[in-house]
Amino acid sequence: MKPKLLVTASTFPRWQGDSEPRFILDLCEAMVDYFDITVLVPWAIGSKEYEDIMGIQVIRYHYFPIHSLETLCYPGAIVPRIREKKLRALLVPFLFISLWFNIWKRLSNFDFVHAHWIIPQGIVQSFFKKNYILTGHGADVVSFNKGPLSRIKKRALSNATKVVVVSKHLEDVVKEICPKVETQILSMGCWTTHFDAKYRVKNYFDQGCNKVILFVGRLAEKKGVTYLIKAMDYIDANLVIVGQGPLENSLKNQAQKYGQKIKFLGAKTHEELKTIYASADLFVAPSITAQDGDQEGFGLVMLEAMASGLPVVASRSGGITDIIIDRVNGLLAKEKDAEDLAEKINLILNDQELLQRIKFESINTVKQYDYSVIGKKYAELIKDCMLETK
Numbered sequence: 001m002k003p004k005l006l007v008t009a010s011t012f013p014r015w016q017g018d019s020e021p022r023f024i025l026d027l028c029e030a031m032v033d034y035f036d037i038t039v040l041v042p043w044a045i046g047s048k049e050y051e052d053i054m055g056i057q058v059i060r061y062h063y064f065p066i067h068s069l070e071t072l073c074y075p076g077a078i079v080p081r082i083r084e085k086k087l088r089a090l091l092v093p094f095l096f097i098s099l100w101f102n103i104w105k106r107l108s109n110f111d112f113v114h115a116h117w118i119i120p121q122g123i124v125q126s127f128f129k130k131n132y133i134l135t136g137h138g139a140d141v142v143s144f145n146k147g148p149l150s151r152i153k154k155r156a157l158s159n160a161t162k163v164v165v166v167s168k169h170l171e172d173v174v175k176e177i178c179p180k181v182e183t184q185i186l187s188m189g190c191w192t193t194h195f196d197a198k199y200r201v202k203n204y205f206d207q208g209c210n211k212v213i214l215f216v217g218r219l220a221e222k223k224g225v226t227y228l229i230k231a232m233d234y235i236d237a238n239l240v241i242v243g244q245g246p247l248e249n250s251l252k253n254q255a256q257k258y259g260q261k262i263k264f265l266g267a268k269t270h271e272e273l274k275t276i277y278a279s280a281d282l283f284v285a286p287s288i289t290a291q292d293g294d295q296e297g298f299g300l301v302m303l304e305a306m307a308s309g310l311p312v313v314a315s316r317s318g319g320i321t322d323i324i325i326d327r328v329n330g331l332l333a334k335e336k337d338a339e340d341l342a343e344k345i346n347l348i349l350n351d352q353e354l355l356q357r358i359k360f361e362s363i364n365t366v367k368q369y370d371y372s373v374i375g376k377k378y379a380e381l382i383k384d385c386m387l388e389t390k
Helices: 023-030 078-084 086-104 118-125 148-159 168-177 225-234 248-261 270-279 300-307 338-350 352-367 371-388
Strands: 004-008 036-042 050-053 056-061 112-116 132-136 162-165 183-185 212-216 238-242 262-266 282-285 312-315 331-333
Touching: 004 086, 004 118, 023 036, 023 056, 023 371, 036 086, 056 086, 078 086, 086 118, 112 118, 112 371, 118 132, 118 148, 132 371, 148 168, 162 168, 162 371, 168 183, 212 225, 212 270, 212 300, 225 238, 225 248, 225 338, 238 248, 238 270, 248 262, 270 300, 282 300, 282 338, 300 312, 300 352, 312 338, 331 338, 338 352
Parallel strands: 004 036, 004 112, 036 056, 112 132, 132 162, 162 183, 212 238, 212 282, 238 262, 282 312, 312 331
Antiparallel strands: 050 056
């Protein structure tokens, strides 16, 4: 009989074909041969409370009596949702309490817990005796490291059987918070069979003979899209932006002067993205360090782009440098420097030898991050932790 694993998270697809990030679901799918998995996530308007997805039991819990007001977690992430509407902060205590209650009434049915994000999952889990591993993904690690919340963050990290982070940058931050905590770097991944250059559709963006630069991601400060738009002053190509977020309107206003040279496609599903990636010519991740210190945790969209046959230009920011080696499997530009970003984009678009070499190395890189590989590594880690705590 397979061990029973409880996975807790706050970002998860709300329904089939949802545009919300699905990396928690993908990781669970990669571990179903090793564990009997139940995922516990917040409910969202329009989603099912109970669902079976590919043999994974999904429980979506309510966290406020008036269900139409349960808008803290979706779409996007908790902190950006609060920034967008300050009153949502009033829902935070309800989320913590409801998560605690939903774990408490089910925990005895499980052998081990995998908590994703320190806040709130790791913090709440730290108040139970059940052993758990805690994975930090980005903002949950680099934010709220001063004041009262920092103390319970340290508790969550210290009480975990193992702390996992998705990049070296995040490991360094964890070590600053809790120098004695045992950490391991183990990223999320990409189903490489889902993305491929074979899905390319000629003239998909109505670009004619122009090259197409692609950005996919949340339209938030740390993604640095404003610098990519500025870089278009120096680039003879089209830019396609996929995603939504709090900066959407301001970015569209900034892009108005470029006319049809820049297109915003909005949020797209996982299925739609495989054609979008393959039909572009270059992927750009212009991420920056935000004013609150938030940085790119890892950058899964780069893996999806690489698996689709796209070369990548990215900023030297956060966990991006864990994936991209400059002039080997991509090009790296300075943060917040539109001219340097444009220079790197033009270089890769105009140097065919460099382009082909980078595309070849990209495919080799992304194979290391296939979920068949990542899922096995996580399963081995969890089983090792279970043996240690028996």
